[in-house]
Amino acid sequence: MKYFGTDGFRGRANEGLNVDHAFKIGRFVGWYYGARRGKKARVIIGKDTRLSSYMFESALVSGLVASGADAYMLHVIPTPGVSYEVVDGGFDCGVMITASHNPYTDNGIKLVNHEGYKMDEDVLELIEDYIDGKSEVPLATGENIGCTVDYMQGRNRYIASLISSCGFSLQGMKIGLDCANGSASSVARPVFDALGAETHVINNAPNGYNINVACGSTHIEGLQRFVVENGLDIGFAYDGDADRCLAVDERGHLVDGDLILYVCGTYLNKYGRLAKSTVVPTVMGNFGFFRALEAAGLNYEKTDVGDKYVYACMRENGYNLGGEQSGHIIFGDLAKTGDGILTSLRIMEVLRAEREKLSELTRPVKLYPQQLVNVRVSDKDAVMNGEDIKAAIAQAEEYLEGNGRVFVRASGTEPLVRVLTEAPDEKLCTKAGAIVLTALEKYKLDE
Known part of the structure; x- marks a missing residue:
């Protein structure tokens, strides 16, 4: 794919991704799901709180209506809210404007199909061809x-669905929420308040520039201090579009995606609710996490890094729990x-x-120390195919003598190679x- 990576079409606003791209995406989607099928398309659009999201929203809406589609605007909402409402409202597809955990610049x-899944690659390829001028789309008249359509009711229905998914009360629980000045800012607190929690919220005053800035799941240390200083029972930190969650236990210790999968996986399995007693993590999961799953009698099937690979494995094999260390968990x-x-x-x-308490539920997992280094490189493919790099990885693993691993992967969205080492x-x-x-x-990129 030329434009759409593992997590949508992403880039620096008005440089790598510009308003013309957004307009053309709207134009093609509006036509593809509308006139091509002999009816007006219904498309919903959500966005996060970064400054440029409003600009891209306007461009997308212009493209959609110009091609004959009706654009339903959810405004600021988490990415999963778009996925939910596509299905709940019977829309043809959905669009989310976000760069997730990236800076506001x-x-x-992101595009999702009528089933709420990431858009099929064959459709994305057609959109890319249109962007590059390889096809034409007529204007509606x-x-x-x-x-x-101002579709705030869709966001309200998403909030209601979260509340109704809980058959329990949070009365008496003191819970901290770090909304990353992002999409969770308008959704998270109402949910926890409705369930009776004593809710303490930080970083929920977005101004267009402060999304993910020293806050949220990418800067968990702020929530860790907040939980301890205020004597809270637990804390949750989200990223910019709130599709990820990391937790903090009552002692201020980080509970990452691996630990969340362990806690939820063992619980679901205990009550016969974990499909095939199997959890689906990625290859970046911690050695200690895998060993704890084995000790608990759970199976696991590792996938490539990326939530789309996790969910593809889940769908193909009938599993119902998977996710990433970063906190992207799929139920x-x-x-x-x-x-x-x-x-x-x-x-x-x-x-x-x-x-x-959360600290007690995570105690059986003894995580190995991990070090992750991001290296900016001039050619990711040259690195990943380089015999010298393969030889260095083999040498490093030989040095560890089977008591750890070295894992190298290319970023799907940036000119980076990530080097993960794990050892006792x-x-x-x-x-x-x-x-x-x-x-x-x-191979380093000259700065």
């Missing part, structure tokens, strides 16, 4: 021109994509049912990682 466009029985707020509620379900102690991590990082020196 970036933005992106007269009564065939589309209209815009297949309840949602079509990762949902940070839903993940929070599922963790609270476990705490309520088991009557234990930090010194071994550093030494093993240095072997690969030295080999990467000649």
Whole structure:
């Protein structure tokens, strides 16, 4: 794919991704799901809080209505809210404007099909051809021109669905929420308040520039302090579009995606609700996490990094729980994509049912130290196919003598190669990682 990566079409606003791209995406989608099928398309649009999201929203809406589609505007909403409402409202497709955990200067466009899943690649290829001028789309005229609809009721229905997914009360629970000044800012608190929690919220005053800035799931340390200083029972941190969630236990310790999968997986399996007693993590999962799953009698099937690979494996094999260390957790029985707020509620379900603190539920997992280094490179393919890099990885793993691993992967959205080392102690991590990082020196991108 030329424009659409593993997480949509993403780039620096008006540089890598510009308003012309957004207009053309709207034009093609409006035609493809409308006139091509002999009816007006109904498309919903959501966005996060970054400055450029409003600009891209206007461009997308203009393109949609110009092609004859009716554009339903959800305004600021988490990405999973778009996925939910596409299905709930019977729309032809949905569009989310977000760059997730990236800085406000970036933005992106994610497309989901009528089933709430990421858009099929064959359709994305057609959109790319249109962007590049390889095809044409007619303009709608007269009564065939589309209209815009202020669709706040869709966001309200999404909030109601989160609340109704809980058959329990949070009365007496003191819960901290870090909304990353992003999409969760307008959704998370109403959900927890409705369930009776004593809700303490930080970073929920977006101004267009402060999304993900020293807050949210990418800067968990703020929530860790907040939980301890205020004597809270638990804390949850979301990313910019709230499809990820990381937790903080009552002691201020980070509970990442691996630990969340362990806590929820063992709970669901205990009550016969984990399909095939199997969890679907990615290859980036921690050694200690995998060993804890084995000790608990759970199976696991690892996928490539990326939520689309996790969910593809879940759908193909009938599994209902999977996710990434970053906090992108998918509860297949309840949602079509990762949902940070839903993940929070599922963790609270476990705490309520088991009557234990989060620190107690995670105690069986002894995580290995990990070191992750991002290296900006001039050619990701050259790195990943380089025999010298493969030899360095083999040398590093030989150094670890089977008590750890070295994993190298290319970023799907940036000119980065990620080097993960994992070993029983930090010194071994550093030494093993240095072997690969030295080999990467000649591929580094000149700053």
